[in-house]
Amino acid sequence: MRMSSRRTTLAAALTVAALALTGCSAGSSSDAGRSSASPTPSVSQPPSTPLQEQTLTDDVDGTKVTALAIVDDFPAPAGTTDGLRPMLVQVRLEAGDEYGGSVFPHRVSVTTRAVNLDYVTLGLGTPEALKTPMASAGYSLLQATPAGETATGWIGAWVRTDETEFDLVYDRPEGKVIGGSKSGEVVPPSRDVIPLIPQD
Template sequence: MRSTSTRTSLAAVLAISALALGGCASVSTGAGAASPSASSTPTVSEPPSTPVVETTLEDEIDGTRVTPLAIVTDFPAPEGSTAGLHPVLIKVELEAGDVYGGSVHPSVASITRRDGNLDYITLGMGNPKELVTAMTAAGYTPLQAVPAGESQTGWIGAWLSDDVSEYDLVYNRNEGKVIGGSKNGETVAASRSITPLTAK
């Protein structure tokens, strides 16, 4: 996986910023046949993926929940990609907790190798720029920041080594401090949980 100390610092800042900002927040069926002039809404087909066991990861401190729904391991690597790496995409539902307000960013969810040593893995690097364009064009809408108390379903893409074929989903929120509001200055402990991404 790609990792730099700059990216690690950025991921930590984003996680803390989410907490800091939070301190300031607060088809019907009719009887009978349809008329010839009636039109139906076209359905949008989902891009190909493999459903996974839906194990919800929950942040017991801020109430955020992340549930994996599907995986794609054969997504074509965009032109110019680094040799030795392949993209893996995960469809997740992110339900943002509302204890501290603010938005929860997709960086809280990471795809890693199965049982990887998290001391040596940079978390929060999902949806790298070079994958987002290709994912979007293929119908895999990238997950966006989710406002407190709301939920969203979307995709997270990551680069993994070609020798990796089993994956975990990691929820990771770093420790931070609340800035503003009634909980100003309160330290919020970190939260981390992991589930294997296993096909149904």
């Protein structure tokens, strides 16, 4: 009888200990779950004006460039030439894959509305004086985009302070394929123009 009593007492003690440990374990698991769960941080976007989305198209290699937003009041850096001001445009670039190779941001230019393109220098890319201020203000620069991929970013340009209407121009001169199965093939030039019009 004594042995039975001891066994009963020991079993009860072990049961209580097990329940206590289980309770601690459950509490720790719950706390760990609460500590590991964190809300997804919101990414703030720099100020801009949405544009009526229109798309530039390269009918030869399949590249597409869509205008998304504009900034026409970006602060002019120190030393800016009198009569000029910065203009920023956000675009989505879908690089064509007909011939391979990356599509570079300088293919896209900002010009005065309906200007005679024969008298305009295209393909200058974002001015060096604007790159650092743009990046510091949160306007991520458009990067070279590999064939078949899509990227979104900003380009910058100098425009005249007395101009208020602008176009976006895609310009790719004639070229020649280097390497691959189409090496040596001449690629005809492509140019397309769309107006930059803010949404109503």
